[in-house]
Amino acid sequence: MSDQEAMNDKHRRTENLTDALRRAGVRITRQRAALLSVLADADDHPEATELHRRAEEVVPGISLSTVYRTLTELETQGVILRHQFEGTPARFEHTETRHHDHMIDVETGEVVEFASDRIERLQAEIAETLGYEIVRHRLELYVRKKGGAD
Amino acid sequence: MSDQEAMNDKHRRTENLTDALRRAGVRITRQRAALLSVLADADDHPEATELHRRAEEVVPGISLSTVYRTLTELETQGVILRHQFEGTPARFEHTETRHHDHMIDVETGEVVEFASDRIERLQAEIAETLGYEIVRHRLELYVRKKGGAD
DNA sequence: AGCCAGATGCGAGCGATTTGCAACTGGGTC
DNA sequence: GACCCAGTTGCAAATCGCTCGCATCTGGCT
Numbered sequence: 060m061s062d063q064e065a066m067n068d069k070h071r072r073t074e075n076l077t078d079a080l081r082r083a084g085v086r087i088t089r090q091r092a093a094l095l096s097v098l099a100d101a102d103d104h105p106e107a108t109e110l111h112r113r114a115e116e117v118v119p120g121i122s123l124s125t126v127y128r129t130l131t132e133l134e135t136q137g138v139i140l141r142h143q144f145e146g147t148p149a150r151f152e153h154t155e156t157r158h159h160d161h162m163i164d165v166e167t168g169e170v171v172e173f174a175s176d177r178i179e180r181l182q183a184e185i186a187e188t189l190g191y192e193i194v195r196h197r198l199e200l201y202v203r204k205k206g207g208a209d
Numbered sequence: 210m211s212d213q214e215a216m217n218d219k220h221r222r223t224e225n226l227t228d229a230l231r232r233a234g235v236r237i238t239r240q241r242a243a244l245l246s247v248l249a250d251a252d253d254h255p256e257a258t259e260l261h262r263r264a265e266e267v268v269p270g271i272s273l274s275t276v277y278r279t280l281t282e283l284e285t286q287g288v289i290l291r292h293q294f295e296g297t298p299a300r301f302e303h304t305e306t307r308h309h310d311h312m313i314d315v316e317t318g319e320v321v322e323f324a325s326d327r328i329e330r331l332q333a334e335i336a337e338t339l340g341y342e343i344v345r346h347r348l349e350l351y352v353r354k355k356g357g358a359d
Numbered sequence: 360a361g362c363c364a365g366a367t368g369c370g371a372g373c374g375a376t377t378t379g380c381a382a383c384t385g386g387g388t389c
Numbered sequence: 390g391a392c393c394c395a396g397t398t399g400c401a402a403a404t405c406g407c408t409c410g411c412a413t414c415t416g417g418c419t
Contacts (some may be wrong), residue, residue: 086385086396107375122399127376129397143295145347148375162336165344173339178331182350185323186312191352194315197295198348200332202341236416238366257407272368277407279366298406360419367414376404383398389391 072155073099076138083136093117094129098139104150104161104170144170144199160198222305223249226288233286243267244279248289254300254311254320294320294349310348323350 073095077087085091097113105113111126130151133139142150144163150170159174178198186193223245227237235241247263255263261276280301283289292300294313300320309324328348336343 081386084396088385088397090398120399124377124400125398131377143293145293162339162341164341171339171341173335175331175335178328181325181328181331182348185325186350186352187355189312189321189323190355191312191314191321191350192355194351194353196348196350198332198346200336200341200346201344202336203344205337205340205342231417234365236365238416240367270368274369274408275367281408362417362419363415365414365416367412369411369413370409372409373407375406378401378403380400380402381398382400383396384394385396386393388393 080136080138085132085136089118090114090121090125091129093121094126094133095138098133098151098153099155101152104142104152106148106150108148110151145201160200162200162202165201165203230286230288235282235286239268240264240271240275241279241282243271244276244283245288248283248301248303249305251302254292254302256298256300258298260301295351310350312350312352315351315353 077092077095080091081087087095093114094110096117097110101110101113107126107130108123110130111121111123114121114126130139130141134141134151137154139151139153142152142161144150144161147168156172157174159172160178162171162173163169164171182196183193227242227245230241231237243264244260246267247260251260251263257276257280258273260280261271261273264271264276280289280291284291284301287304289301289303292302292311294300294311297318306322307324309322310328312321312323313319314321332346333343
């Protein structure tokens with residue numbers, strides 16, 4: 060897939076998404092459209108202020124409270140996920156990607172994604188055994204790069 | 210073990226603990242002693258304000274900032290653990306018990322402990338594979354009681 | 360008993376996020 | 390295409406959980 064094709068692809072996905080949101084009764088304002096595109100472009104895990112910074116390049120003057128309000132709304136709509144890692148403001152990511160958990164490098168703050176069906180299954184088993192069903196879960200590994208002479 | 214024996218046991222453990230802390234250069238003030246006993250008695254996962262409330266019954270007038278400062282100190286000394294569950298203030302528990310993770314009932318807020326060596330091993334494996342070693346981890350299952358006619 | 364580094368209480372401060380409110384604007388309606 | 394109004398925005402103030410500065414007090418070694 061060429062860069063151009065990838066671009067068209069993302070554009071189309073975003074259009075589908077805004078239509079879906081509209082149908083769900085969410086008004087697509089300039090501010091929200093901007094945030095949606097910023098989120099679609101983000102392949103990292105930005106925090107609210109960073110998203111605000113990026114959104115301002117599209118809609119100068121957009122307020123931080125609008126960013127927070129919209130993030131909350133998009134989270135409710137299931138369009139994005141909010142992650143509260145230790146000792147940092149909340150970070151956000153869109154829900155295009157498949158479910159995964161996170162490793163956070165305690166030295167650099169870098170976030171690495173990983174997934175393990177086996178862990179997921181074990182979690183479900185444990186909950187089941189204790190008479191519960193999992194609504195959601197949070198698994199974070201705070202890690203340090205290995206090897207090298209520390 | 211009778212209630213009386215359990216009491217003596219706890220008392221002895223607390224004495225050992227304060228001695229160890231003193232040796233580590235931590236001054237045992239009335240406030241800290243109170244907090245230590247409150248923590249030793251707690252079999253739940255209280256938050257700072259609740260610990261403050263309980264400590265006030267031993268040392269009336271103890272300030273909330275002292276509670277926070279002491280909790281931070283005790284955490285540094287490895288005497289207690291701080292858990293930051295979603296959408297609630299931090300909760301604390303002493304380190305007497307073996308390592309475990311937590312299930313949080315989303316309906317009631319109740320915290321249930323569980324442990325799984327298999328999950329621990331899988332986590333370590335995954336980190337290893339990606340070139341990291343785990344410093345600490347956080348695994349929380351947000352759950353709902355099963356069965357019953359919801 | 361005396362000393363003093365470290366601890367306490369108080370109130371102010373802080374960072375992340377939420378909220379009240381008056382002005383504005385999508386997007387369905389005619 | 391103009392109209393309307395419930396929903397959205399920007400701003401400032403508020404909230405929440407927690408930390409900090411500072412003057413005063415106190416464990417615990419001598």
